[in-house]
Amino acid sequence: MTRPRRFALVAGETSGDLLAGLLLNGMRQRWPDLEASGIGGARMIERGFDAWWPSEKLAVRGYVEVLRHYREIVGIREQLKQRLLGADRPDVFIGVDAPDFNLDLEAALKASGIRTVHFVCPSIWAWRPERIEKIRRSADHVLCIFPFEPELLTRHGIGATYVGHPLADVIPMAPDREAARSALGLADDDTVVALLPGSRASEVQYLVQVFFAAAAQMLWQRPMLRFVVPAVPALREKIEAAARTAGLGAQISVVPGQSHAVLAACDVTLIASGTATLEAALFKRPMVIAYNMNWLSWQIMRRKQLQPWVGLPNILCNDFVVPEFLQDAATPQALAQAVLAWLDAPERVAAVQQRFTALHQTLRQNTAQRATDAIEKVLEG
DSSP, rough: OOOOOEEEOOOOOOOOHHHHHHHHHHHHHHHHTTTEEEEOHHHHHTTEEEEEGGGGOOOOHHHHHHHHHHHHHHHHHHHHHHHHHHTTSSSSSEEEEEEEEHHHHHHHHTTTTTEEEEEOOTTTBBTTTTHHHHHHHHSEEEEESSSHHHHHHHTTTEEEEOOOOOHHSSSOSSSOHHEEEEEHTTOOOOOOEEEESSSSSHHHHHHHHHHHHHHHHHHOOOTOOEEEEEEEEEGGHHHHHHHHHHHHGGEEEEEOOOOHHHHHHOOOOEEEEHHHHHHHTTTOOOEEEEEEEOOHHHHHHHHHHHOOOOOHHHHHHOOOOSSSEGGGGOHHHHHHHHHHHHHHHHHHHHHHHHHHHHHHHHHHHHHHHHHHHHHHHHHTT
16 A cells, blocks of 8 residues: 655645645545645644644744744744654645745755645745745745746746636635625625734734724714624734724624625725735725835835735736725825725726626636646656
């Protein structure tokens, strides 16, 4: 008897856990008895993943923020490397996003003869183009979620496959708003604003008070608005405390997780830049994108930025289809007015929904199967 296929995966934070969980679905259909272990979260564990460390350990963004956790993160990577080079040697290592953690680890594993796959091309087209050499050293193959990425990588001698975005497969083309509202206790005629201040503690620290101050201003102008906040369990208490401080009362609901239900139910969302903005686009929801971080981290990142957009929907549409408010521009007044402007412009909403529908069709590629096909070719050498 041949032994089961053995895979090691590392997924950082909530979005990586989601992507890796969807990937594991496809892999288990191909290799039902596979063994998968490494760093992951709840969705991966539900699919039989053995999490040696939780993905939350890597959920840090920004130069200054990473420095505060640097010793712990490097220690985890070194321990993981030793396990994978020793008794727990995998057939293939799959790094899911988290390039600052995964690429160095992949380089060490690849140098030792372990095949490596990186799932989600680092955004070298948006910032930090110098990463291209590190990707070449680190990954035998890159699974790309956006259609323009493989050509860029193959130009530099890096094997790559466009697999589409797994969220485009699982999010319906026409979301059921009525069912989502019923599940969340919202009425059909409520005007609902979804507030998504991020899934990392560092994001919530910088954005939640600004978002709630914007919500208070919106309520002052339109007292019948309803606000819903999907919160990762570890941050729910902190978010609820901020809502009480903002005096939002019964007009706001903080719910555990359920970000997809919240996006399906809402009329518009105020949302932190990141993967969640793409989810909102796939739900065809108008949005206002905001971001704020440590001042020094912002200065460093701004100098490396290659495109005028930060939000994924704008990058993929190659246009400012939704407004972005970054750093000092993300004031409660500006955010409130931008959100209310969507509610007063049904023709503008219809136009952006058409753009997002076209985007959804482009990204829907049966990602789990395509990615598994590519991983199988890597296995075969």
